[in-house]
Amino acid sequence: MKMTRLAATLAATMLAAAPMLADTLHFPNLSYRTGPFAAGGIAFADGYADYFTLINERDGGIGGVPIRYSECETAYNTERGVECYQSIRNDSPLVLQPLSTGITYQLIPRTMEDGIPMHTMGYGRTSAVNGEVFNWTFNYPANYWDGASVIVNYLLSENDNSLEGKKIVLLYHNSAYGREPIATLNTLSERYGFQLVTIGVDSPGQEQGSQWLQIRRERPDYVVMWGWGVMNPTAIREAANIRFPMENFIGVWWSGSQQDVVPVGAAAHGYKALAMHGTGTDYPIYDDLRRYVIEPGKFAGTGDEVGSVLYSRGLYAAMLAVEAAKKAQEIHGVAVITPAMMRDGMANLEITEELMTELGLPNFGPAFSVSCQNHGGSGAAMIQQWDANAGEWNLITDWIYPDRELIMQMALEDSLAFAAENNMTPACMN
Amino acid sequence: MLYREAGDFKTSYVADSQTFPIRFDRYGYYFLLGFAFLVMPLVINDYWANAIVVPFLIYTIAALGLNILIGYCGQLSLGTGAFMAVGAYGCYKLMTAFPELNIIIVIVFAGFITASVGVLFGLPSLRIKGFYLAVATLAAQFFLIWLFTRTAWFYNYSPTGMISAPTREVFGFPVTGPRASAVSMYMICLCFLVVCAWLARNLTRGSLGRQWMAIRDMDIAAEIIGVNPLMAKLTAFAVSSFFIGIAGALLFAVYLGAAEAGEAFGIDKSFLVLFMVIIGGLGSIFGAFAGAFFLIVGPVLLKLLLVNGLGWPTDLAAHLEIMIIGALILVFLILEPHGIAALWRTIKEKLRLWPFPY
Numbered sequence: 001m002k003m004t005r006l007a008a009t010l011a012a013t014m015l016a017a018a019p020m021l022a023d024t025l026h027f028p029n030l031s032y033r034t035g036p037f038a039a040g041g042i043a044f045a046d047g048y049a050d051y052f053t054l055i056n057e058r059d060g061g062i063g064g065v066p067i068r069y070s071e072c073e074t075a076y077n078t079e080r081g082v083e084c085y086q087s088i089r090n091d092s093p094l095v096l097q098p099l100s101t102g103i104t105y106q107l108i109p110r111t112m113e114d115g116i117p118m119h120t121m122g123y124g125r126t127s128a129v130n131g132e133v134f135n136w137t138f139n140y141p142a143n144y145w146d147g148a149s150v151i152v153n154y155l156l157s158e159n160d161n162s163l164e165g166k167k168i169v170l171l172y173h174n175s176a177y178g179r180e181p182i183a184t185l186n187t188l189s190e191r192y193g194f195q196l197v198t199i200g201v202d203s204p205g206q207e208q209g210s211q212w213l214q215i216r217r218e219r220p221d222y223v224v225m226w227g228w229g230v231m232n233p234t235a236i237r238e239a240a241n242i243r244f245p246m247e248n249f250i251g252v253w254w255s256g257s258q259q260d261v262v263p264v265g266a267a268a269h270g271y272k273a274l275a276m277h278g279t280g281t282d283y284p285i286y287d288d289l290r291r292y293v294i295e296p297g298k299f300a301g302t303g304d305e306v307g308s309v310l311y312s313r314g315l316y317a318a319m320l321a322v323e324a325a326k327k328a329q330e331i332h333g334v335a336v337i338t339p340a341m342m343r344d345g346m347a348n349l350e351i352t353e354e355l356m357t358e359l360g361l362p363n364f365g366p367a368f369s370v371s372c373q374n375h376g377g378s379g380a381a382m383i384q385q386w387d388a389n390a391g392e393w394n395l396i397t398d399w400i401y402p403d404r405e406l407i408m409q410m411a412l413e414d415s416l417a418f419a420a421e422n423n424m425t426p427a428c429m430n
Numbered sequence: 431m432l433y434r435e436a437g438d439f440k441t442s443y444v445a446d447s448q449t450f451p452i453r454f455d456r457y458g459y460y461f462l463l464g465f466a467f468l469v470m471p472l473v474i475n476d477y478w479a480n481a482i483v484v485p486f487l488i489y490t491i492a493a494l495g496l497n498i499l500i501g502y503c504g505q506l507s508l509g510t511g512a513f514m515a516v517g518a519y520g521c522y523k524l525m526t527a528f529p530e531l532n533i534i535i536v537i538v539f540a541g542f543i544t545a546s547v548g549v550l551f552g553l554p555s556l557r558i559k560g561f562y563l564a565v566a567t568l569a570a571q572f573f574l575i576w577l578f579t580r581t582a583w584f585y586n587y588s589p590t591g592m593i594s595a596p597t598r599e600v601f602g603f604p605v606t607g608p609r610a611s612a613v614s615m616y617m618i619c620l621c622f623l624v625v626c627a628w629l630a631r632n633l634t635r636g637s638l639g640r641q642w643m644a645i646r647d648m649d650i651a652a653e654i655i656g657v658n659p660l661m662a663k664l665t666a667f668a669v670s671s672f673f674i675g676i677a678g679a680l681l682f683a684v685y686l687g688a689a690e691a692g693e694a695f696g697i698d699k700s701f702l703v704l705f706m707v708i709i710g711g712l713g714s715i716f717g718a719f720a721g722a723f724f725l726i727v728g729p730v731l732l733k734l735l736l737v738n739g740l741g742w743p744t745d746l747a748a749h750l751e752i753m754i755i756g757a758l759i760l761v762f763l764i765l766e767p768h769g770i771a772a773l774w775r776t777i778k779e780k781l782r783l784w785p786f787p788y
Contacts, residue, residue: 033745034752042745073733073744078686078693083481083730090476105592106688109608125590174579176590176690183589200579203692414589421596 023336024068025061025325027052027318028088030098033301035075036204037229039259040310042301044099045071047314049300050293054285055322057292062325063335076229078102085110094342095119095321101177104137109422111136117343121317122147122253122276126180127414129376129407131347132426134415138346140320140377141368142276142402144226145410147252148181149402150274150381151224152188154250157400163194169215171235172226174200181226181252187406205231212238225251232260240267247272253381256393257309261386269388272396274381277316278364279393281307285315285360309393316365323359324349347372347429366399372428376411379404433782449631452782466620471613479612480685486726487619488680493706493718494630495673500704501713502634503666504646505555509567511699512574513671515691516544517678519584522593525606525683526586533598533605533683537622540679541672547574548671555663559649571697578691594688606683615684622680626673631715633669642666643713674703709762711771720770724762729755 029048032041052069061067070091072084081103085096089110096111096118098104104124111118112135119138120128126145128137142150155163170185172178182198189196197218199211205227212235215223223244227235232255239249247270251260256273286307293299294306305311328337328345337345350369356362368377380399387394419426438453440446450456474483492514499505520540524531551570555563578584585593597607603614633639641662644652653659682689689695702725710721729751736747766773 031744034748038745071744073737073748075748078689079485082686086477086480101590102592102690102693105590105594106686109594109687113608175693176592179590203696 023065025065025337026068026070026088026091026093027095027321028070028072028091028093030074030081030084030096030100030103031071032074032076032099034073035077037076040229040254040257041076041099043257043259043305043308043310044314044317046299046301046303046305047311047316048097048318049314050289050306050311051315051318051322053293053298053300054289057296057298058288062322063329065335074098074100074103076100076102078106082106089114089116092339094325094337094339095346097121097317097321099123101125101180102175105176108134108137115343116339117346119317119321119346121313121320123177126376126407127411127418129374129411130415130426131370131372131375132415132428133419133424134375135429136343138370138375140349140370140375141351141366142253142379142381143376143407144180144252145184145407146376146379146402146404147274147381148184148224149188149404149407150379150400151250151252152185152192153400153402154383154397155222156192163192166194166222167218167220168194168196169218169220169223170196170198170226171211171215171223172198172200173205173228173231174202177228177254178226184407184410185224187410188403191406201227201231201235203231204229206234208234208238212242215244216242221248223249225249225255227251227255227260231255233263236261236264236268236271239271240264246270247385250274250383253313256384256386258393259308259310261388262391266388268386271386272383273386273393275309275384275393275395276365276381277312278361278395279307279309279312279384283361283364288360312364316361319359319361320349320351323351323355343429346370347375351377374408379407433778433784435782449635463624466624470620471617474612474616476612479616482727482730484615484619484685485681486722487616487623488677488685489703489706489726490719490722491623491626491680492674492677492703493710493722494626494715495670495677496703497707497710497712497714497718498630498634498642498673499666499670500707501711501717502639502646503642503663503670505552505663505666506560506564507567507670508564508697508700508704509551509570509574510674510703511695511697512571513544513548513674514678514681514699515574515578515695516547516671517541517675518682518689518695519578519593519691520544520675521679521683522586522595523584525596525598529596533600534618536598537676537679537683541675544675544678545668545672548667548674549664552664552667552671555667556660568697571700575691575695578695590690592688592690593682595683595686598683607687610684619680619684622676626676627715627718630669630673634715638662638665646713705759709759709769711769714769714771716774717769717771720774724758724770725755728758 029045031045032038049069052067056067074081074084085107093116101123104120107118117136122142124139126143128134128139185196199214201208201211225235249271251273253274253276261268261271324345327349328341329335331344332341347370351367353367356364366378366380379402382395382399383397384393385396433454450459496510499507517540520543521536524536524539554566558566585591595606597604597609604610605614605618641657644657645662649659706721706725709724711717732751732754733747736742737744
């Protein structure tokens with residue numbers, strides 16, 4: 001009897017695998033709340049979900065159409081990512097946010113074939129900035145190569161515009177994600193005359209003894225880190241152990257959240273990281289969030305991530321998705337948009353300072369606009385520094401712009417190679 | 431009731447030594463083949479093919495391969511993940527170097543490449559045994575993955591170290607790449623699986639399989655009765671790696687589409703396939719199927735039930751899934767230490783005697 005009921009439930013599940021709920025906007029989230037990278041995945045997913053809840057509760061959806069939000073657990077694992085993608089692809093997902101460079105690489109050709117837009121904010125395949133080849137993939141407002149260039153530009157400004165003879169170590173997560181910036185940093189090292197040493201850390205990155213021994217031997221002026229998950233606090237702790245000056249240790253935006261520095265304690269004081277957006281709860285939007293989402297208890301997860309760096313990033317990603325959906329509704333004049341319409345919205349997205357203020361996020365992110373030739377936004381980022389005594393990240397610079405000319409040229413080469421491999425003719429869709 | 435064997439007489443040795451000597455089993459096998467080849471392609475949808483059936487078929491090939499090595503020849507190996515990576519990278523290099531070569535030939539060649547690498551890493555098995563051999567194959571796991579992540583030639587100097595499968599066609603139907611349809615992916619994996627399973631079954635019934643089993647049961651005694659341990663062990667490594675290489679090539683080219691050695695073929699893959707073999711049943715072809723079904727399809731079905739059926743949060747379901755699968759492994763191994771295949775064997779004996787069991 002029990003077995004029959006189980007089988008019946010299972011059968012019902014199979015039948016209901018692709019519900020076509022009319023008149024909703026489906027925003028799926030390929031999240032990871034389990035596995036070695038859950039600490040970052042939970043915060044991002046909570047922020048992403050809470051913003052959609054806010055839009056539903058406060059505005060009744062986008063243009064009057066309620067948002068349907070769904071989650072699928074990937075555990076940062078590419079095989080489960082494929083499974084998740086298959087389970088939602090027929091459910092008219094408006095935009096995918098896999099939050100994993102490995103899964104992104106897998107989904108790029110599939111989403112192109114299926115016509116589903118993907119937004120890889122600050123991660124994924126950098127050359128997707130070339131919208132003529134990657135029509136369905138967007139990586140605004142910034143990408144890895146931007147990040148590498150911003151760090152070098154920041155170091156240039158710190159050193160009177162000369163890095164001649166300096167030695168910089170890149171400590172990277174030995175995966176598709178960590179290897180992304182190597183090409184850019186190599187080019188920049190030739191241009192500015194600094195020596196680049198790349199040291200890989202195998203996933204998940206709890207073992208870094210030998211790497212830091214090597215760093216100690218190399219005596220670099222700066223260490224730049226491309227880390228994620230448990231690799232970050234381990235690296236910061238090891239840096240503290242060899243007494244590496246924290247202010248010369250700079251992480252990318254995925255290595256600069258509370259989860260990375262809090263476990264290390266006071267030793268992490270002075271550690272720097274890139275910031276592609278603001279952090280904290282000092283933005284007007286949090287009044288609304290508190291009123292509509294947090295106080296009624298409609299928040300995602302346990303609610304303890306509100307205001308953290310990665311929560312803010314999830315919030316930002318959802319905000320950009322909602323703005324793109326609004327744009328798509330405006331372009332096509334219909335409220336219930338399809339993934340193809342959403343793509344048009346994303347391809348014509350324009351974020352201005354006034355719009356950010358209107359949304360309750362003044363000075364939170366850069367102003368940028370998306371075009372067919374540039375799916376990557378402005379690429380600007382700020383530098384933030386961790387204050388272990390106060391327990392907060394402080395922004396220490398204004399927006400720093402990357403060397404976009406170089407990046408666009410490199411991206412063009414890489415994307416054209418992809419187009420040649422796949423027999424594609426680069427062209428704009430609109 | 432099910433097994434009516436009355437009147438099922440064999441009149442020749444050939445009939446007596448066929449793979450399925452019992453009529454009911456034989457018809458069941460024909461029915462299953464017919465169902466898999468004729469009915470499934472008509473009813474299968476994208477989600478079922480891509481998320482459940484294709485990985486099941488591919489991992490069954492890998493489990494068949496490892497079962498030959500561990501279950502039939504008694505050589506413990508923890509290098510399965512790396513051998514799958516050899517298959518995948520071999521397939522990638524051949525696909526990109528010879529774009530006009532048929533994908534089926536490419537995958538078979540990838541199997542041969544893996545077989546030669548497997549023989550190379552099987553050489554220590556002549557001197558070391560048991561757990562020590564497991565450690566030696568563990569070295570293969572780490573060395574090969576290191577090689578594939580550090581040597582740019584293997585991933586054609588792509589900036590991220592990812593390899594991705596271009597589109598290739600069989601009879602005009604794309605089977606790899608994003609344009610491949612669910613049915614074509616299913617069919618190519620099914621064909622490879624059927625051929626591999628048929629090969630494995632007949633190899634293990636023949637003189638080679640008997641040599642392997644003699645080595646497994648007692649290597650000194652086997653040597654005395656004239657089994658050449660060098661040949662027996664190395665052929666086991668070669669055949670096993672050939673199957674595992676094919677599985678790796680299919681996993682990369684057909685299922686994943688893009689892969690990265692450390693992430694897709696890590697040590698956890700070695701353990702996953704090892705658990706399939708142990709839970710399914712050592713030394714049994716059916717065991718490979720059962721083990722792969724249990725560990726690949728089981729979690730997905732559980733997820734569908736908990737998340738889509740009961741509407742539980744995804745993280746809770748993911749944690750529960752790990753706990754339930756773990757508990758089921760324990761229950762199965764306590765109930766039947768020799769795996770699901772042995773459980774099925776007992777049930778079958780009971781069914782044959784039914785309704786008068788003794």
